[in-house]
């Protein structure tokens with residue numbers, strides 16, 4: 282296996298003697314899941330069958346067949362290992378070594394439909410080696426890079442279609458303008474190909490995606506989405522490492538020295554290739570022509586690999602026989618680290634054997650990778666800004682990771698506590714998930730704000746207010762809350778005064794009864810004597826009845842005094858003038874007592890309605906205050922963690938379930954919102 286003759290690749294040093302990295306090419310096999318494992322996925326029924334009957338066994342990274350023998354590799358991957366596992370096992374170290382100044386190449390090789398594009402490009406659900414390598418590059422810059430090292434990342438993306446080079450980042454560039462030449466600094470490279478500098482993984486992935494969109498794919502008999510070209514992403518890494526004295530760089534706010542003296546610059550390239558698949562003759566002429574070119578370049582690649590595997594014994598390596606081998610020459614020539622991923626589908630034994638033989642030959646190739654290095658004098662001003670940029674990238678990355686973890690954590694908690702069964706798509710954030718989530722968040726925020734405005738408008742609407750207060754005081758007049766309050770208080774004091782008056786009468790009558798004889802003839806109080814009157818005014822002083830007249834039997838007219846023409850009269854004048862003392866029956870005292878009790882009840886009712894009003898008024902004051910607060914300082918936005926068509930998980934700065942319930946439950950169109958308060962007011966999350 283690999284022997285190291287240099288310090289570990291990520292141990293970047295400023296030693297003038299660059300390390301040499303000697304090892305065999307790393308070769309891995311990835312076995313496409315069988316149709317039996319994918320019976321729901323008809324697109325896997327693409328590989329032509331052969332009649333060879335052989336069964337393959339996999340053990341300890343060795344693939345064996347009784348008919349074709351044993352093949353031993355660095356790794357053999359099978360379902361259900363995802364591409365991330367393949368990457369971590371077979372590619373990640375190589376990417377780190379490229380970051381430390383070595384050239385490196387990863388390519389997928391195999392027959393059509395066996396999973397090269399699946400492995401290299403992948404999908405949102407199962408990202409491929411290319412996007413994983415991109416993230417790894419920036420991880421290195423943010424986390425593993427040595428101090429005082431600046432990185433510049435550039436990318437180019439070329440396609441070789443029918444032996445013609447095509448720039449996927451500048452498709453209008455004529456094929457003839459892109460030439461493969463020896464560059465004294467970077468070795469063999471495509472001159473004229475566009476290189477785009479990027480400083481975030483997102484930007485790099487976007488550039489690659491724009492190239493993918495231009496890549497030629499066609500449906501063939503063997504693969505519904507077959508790559509008809511070889512695609513080569515080149516990530517060019519330029520790094521500058523400052524000498525240890527850089528550590529005396531003044532802190533920000535102070536002037537930097539004019540130059541930092543001698544620094545080491547390195548340039549290395551990571552080649553990521555998704556090759557077109559070897560294939561049998563197609564029925565369409567166009568496909569046949571493409572297939573011929575594909576096969577020819579793969580044949581040359583096979584020959585180059587075969588010759589390289591002979592070591593010093595091979596006299597001539599035919600790099601120039603195809604554009605593919607010429608472009609990959611720097612990576613194949615033994616100076617680069619190489620990891621080959623061969624994809625096989627056991628359902629086609631002939632192609633499987635052919636691929637395994639290619640892989641076995643590649644495994645024999647010994648490489649001796651050299652770390653590029655060059656002394657240079659670098660002036661300083663950008664040093665700190667690079668450090669800052671690197672630190673910012675790290676912060677951004679860690680923040681994103683934290684967000685993802687929070688989302689996953691919340692989704693898991695929610696699932697555990699509510700039994701909500703998130704779909705596979707929801708359980709894993711997708712690359713465009715944040716955009717969708719952000720849009721949803723804005724929509725919901727918008728909805729909440731609109732509803733709050735409506736709610737507050739309703740509360741402040743005079744009609745609504747009157748109906749609220751009118752319901753408790755039974756007042757036809759549409760008064761302001763304050764006027765209604767005053768009115769109610771006034772009535773209460775009238776009642777109290779009247780009760781006092783009645784009590785006084787009762788007292789006087791009882792004194793009189795004690796001192797007078799009781800005559801015949803009685804006046805029976807009836808329930809109509811004092812109906813549940815709604816007194817507006819009670820004559821409580823200064824009138825002709827000497828404060829003692831009151832009448833009942835029927836309703837009183839609001840605002841009127843008690844009517845003297847009533848059926849029953851209680852008062853000094855009539856009693857003293859026309860009735861004998863016995864005009865007051867013994868039951869009268871009891872009656873008065875009942876009347877007093879009844880009036881007390883009414884007073885209590887009034888008090889209660891008063892306190893209802895107080896509550897409403899204080900609520901209105903509270904709402905008013907909140908309205909002012911809201912206008913002055915809107916509530917912090919809710920954070921949506923995960924969502925699906927029907928459920929969104931939100932962290933809310935508001936700790937009131939009732940508040941949230943109000944704002945979400947009022948619309949039928951709103952999704953179910955699962956709210957987890959930041960500082961939970963309740964133990965369990967609640968669902969509206």
Ligand SMILES: Nc1ncnc2c1ncn2[C@@H]1O[C@H](COP(=O)(O)OP(=O)(O)OP(=O)(O)O)[C@@H](O)[C@H]1O
Pocket residue numbers: 311312313314324325391392393394395396397398399400504506507508509556557558559624
């Ligand atoms: N390991 C795997 N796991 C799941 N699906 C796979 C796997 N390998 C391949 N497939 C599926 O098989 C189909 C063909 O794969 P893919 O397009 O990657 O083949 P290819 O080798 O790139 O073919 P071509 O050379 O024609 O471009 C795709 O639908 C892909 O998703």
